[in-house]
Amino acid sequence: xxxxxxxxxxxxxxxxxxxxxxxxxxxxxxxxxxxxxxxxxxxxxxxxxxxxxxxxxxxxxxxxxxxxxxxxxxxxxxxxxxxxxxxxxxxxxxxxxxxxxxxxxxxxxxxxxxxxxxxxxxxxxxxxxxxxxxxxxxxxxxxxxxxxxxxxxxxxxxxxxxxxxxxxxxxxxxxxxxxxxxxxxxxxxxxxxxxxxxxxxxxxxxxxxxxxxxxxxxxxxxxxxxxxxxxxxxxxxxxxxxxxxxxxxxxxxxxxxxxxxxxxxxxxxxxxxxxxxxxxxxxxxxxxxxxxxxxxxxxxxxxxxxxxxxxxxxxxxxxxxxxxxxxxxxxxxxxxxxxxxxxxxxxxxxxxxx
Amino acid sequence: xxxxxxxxxxxxxxxxxxxxxxxxxxxxxxxxxxxxxxxxxxxxxxxxxxxxxxxxxxxxxxxxxxxxxxxxxxxxxxxxxxxxxxxxxxxxxxxxxxxxxxxxxxxxxxxxxxxxxxxxxxxxxxxxxxxxxxxxxxxxxxxxxxxxxxxxxxxxxxxxxxxxxxxxxxxxxxxxxxxxxxxxxxxxxxxxxxxxxxxxxxxxxxxx
Numbered sequence: 001x002x003x004x005x006x007x008x009x010x011x012x013x014x015x016x017x018x019x020x021x022x023x024x025x026x027x028x029x030x031x032x033x034x035x036x037x038x039x040x041x042x043x044x045x046x047x048x049x050x051x052x053x054x055x056x057x058x059x060x061x062x063x064x065x066x067x068x069x070x071x072x073x074x075x076x077x078x079x080x081x082x083x084x085x086x087x088x089x090x091x092x093x094x095x096x097x098x099x100x101x102x103x104x105x106x107x108x109x110x111x112x113x114x115x116x117x118x119x120x121x122x123x124x125x126x127x128x129x130x131x132x133x134x135x136x137x138x139x140x141x142x143x144x145x146x147x148x149x150x151x152x153x154x155x156x157x158x159x160x161x162x163x164x165x166x167x168x169x170x171x172x173x174x175x176x177x178x179x180x181x182x183x184x185x186x187x188x189x190x191x192x193x194x195x196x197x198x199x200x201x202x203x204x205x206x207x208x209x210x211x212x213x214x215x216x217x218x219x220x221x222x223x224x225x226x227x228x229x230x231x232x233x234x235x236x237x238x239x240x241x242x243x244x245x246x247x248x249x250x251x252x253x254x255x256x257x258x259x260x261x262x263x264x265x266x267x268x269x270x271x272x273x274x275x276x277x278x279x280x281x282x283x284x285x286x287x288x289x290x291x292x293x294x295x296x297x298x299x300x301x302x303x304x305x306x307x308x309x310x311x312x313x314x315x316x317x318x319x320x321x322x323x324x325x326x327x328x329x330x331x332x333x334x335x336x337x338x339x340x341x342x343x344x345x346x347x348x349x350x351x352x353x354x
Numbered sequence: 355x356x357x358x359x360x361x362x363x364x365x366x367x368x369x370x371x372x373x374x375x376x377x378x379x380x381x382x383x384x385x386x387x388x389x390x391x392x393x394x395x396x397x398x399x400x401x402x403x404x405x406x407x408x409x410x411x412x413x414x415x416x417x418x419x420x421x422x423x424x425x426x427x428x429x430x431x432x433x434x435x436x437x438x439x440x441x442x443x444x445x446x447x448x449x450x451x452x453x454x455x456x457x458x459x460x461x462x463x464x465x466x467x468x469x470x471x472x473x474x475x476x477x478x479x480x481x482x483x484x485x486x487x488x489x490x491x492x493x494x495x496x497x498x499x500x501x502x503x504x505x506x507x508x509x510x511x512x513x514x515x516x517x518x519x520x521x522x523x524x525x526x527x528x529x530x531x532x533x534x535x536x537x538x539x540x541x542x543x544x545x546x547x548x549x550x551x552x553x554x555x556x557x558x559x560x561x562x
Contacts, residue, residue, distance in 0.1 A: 169460055172414040176368065176414055234413060238414065263531065268409065289532025289533065
């Protein structure tokens with residue numbers, strides 16, 4: 001059986017992403033299309049009885065990864081990616097937080113830092129949540145075998161980690177009441193972010209060359225999505241003072257980086273982010289219930305015209321509309337089509353020679 | 355001489371010590387407690403709400419203002435209780451079942467308190483029957499529902515149904531990132547507010 005990554009032309013996709021990071025599009029727009037496979041394989045694996053088991057059972061998660069890749073058609077720049085995931089607060093859990101699971105899609109850390117002055121973040125390799133994440137990465141990397149890539153898990157460090165450990169409201173007050181403590185903690189958290197990222201890369205590199213993550217771009221080097229959702233709650237001046245230095249530091253540390261800009265409340269920070277020379281680009285997500293991407297052409301143009309890469313998720317009915325209005329250099333669109341025929345039709349229209 | 359405008363200004367800049375001191379001074383001078391509440395604390399929070407709406411203030415600025423307001427309210431509440439002054443209304447607020455997000459809900463709660471309402475905070479991940487129970491217990495005029503996710507916003511309709519089934523006259527207002535006026539109309543909610551400051555305006559309108 002041909003490995004899926006060979007089947008979809010992974011080498012060509014790699015070359016397309018090389019051009020993307022250079023803000024070039026020699027072969028036309030970079031568009032990833034996912035579609036359901038018509039001859040879908042039914043689910044035929046045991047499901048753990050407990051919620052925590054469904055999140056953390058490595059065998060179950062590997063079966064899910066295989067099943068999902070088997071049932072998906074990957075077109076254009078789309079790649080089969082499995083991202084080990086125990087939730088956005090996993091980084092905070094590694095610092096001593098207790099993860100709780102609400103349902104199959106939601107987990108969180110209960111705030112555990114009563115006073116910032118008493119908090120010294122330490123990344124212990126024997127942390128139980130870290131060990132569980134390592135198990136998921138090890139098992140999925142072993143199973144990948146050229147069929148899928150193993151992505152860098154969702155990493156909410158810095159401001160998001162502090163917000164999870166303290167509670168966002170309390171951290172918001174800390175910015176007025178204990179600014180020195182926030183300034184003391186941020187570099188320590190940045191250092192731990194690098195340690196965690198290094199471990200992730202070391203472990204996923206058993207399965208593949210290069211890196212990808214939940215944001216489905218690919219880099220031959222070291223790439224992940226940078227983010228600070230907490231910044232949507234604060235003024236651009238506070239973002240610049242407390243959190244932007246970490247973004248700059250991490251963007252410089254990575255070979256490739258895209259900042260996940262989530263929702264209209266975070267848009268005030270965009271001009272600051274566009275000035276970070278080390279940052280490759282922006283992923284713009286309008287947020288739950290927001291207007292469709294066609295309503296955000298001005299934001300998209302602002303990013304691309306600043307010389308940054310832009311990644312956007314677009315409804316299949318809007319892909320051509322967006323491509324007609326945006327420069328293609330440095331642009332990466334992801335979309336979903338209801339069938340393989342629809343997906344191939346879309347790609348033929350937007351990349352006639354491709 | 356009590357300076358109610360100075361109290362409002364201190365509140366707007368989040369200076370709780372000054373708010374506390376000036377409110378105490380005003381009470382000592384015999385200023386009417388209800389006038390003090392409306393012309394200093396409520397007036398100040400109205401400005402905070404407007405600035406938040408206009409992106410001049412963000413969450414930290416609202417929180418320190420609300421904290422300053424609380425410093426004044428702690429002194430005012432016993433006096434208001436003695437005089438028999440009634441709140442603008444009672445509102446049960448909460449984030450719907452399956453949703454753990456509470457920042458927006460908390461902001462609405464603070465702004466409502468700042469608007470003179472009594473607020474009963476049901477918390478997060480709140481089942482429809484819990485909203486009904488708290489509304490009955492508190493005699494609430496309004497229920498404020500928050501949801502951040504498209505997957506959880508559907509719970510709002512269940513609360514509307516539960517309130518109807520319980521035969522309560524309590525009105526329901528909703529808000530959150532994915533919520534729209536159309537959605538409020540669709541599920542039969544009485545109103546929709548796009549942000550925390552608008553929630554106070556809406557609550558006042560719904561109170562008639």
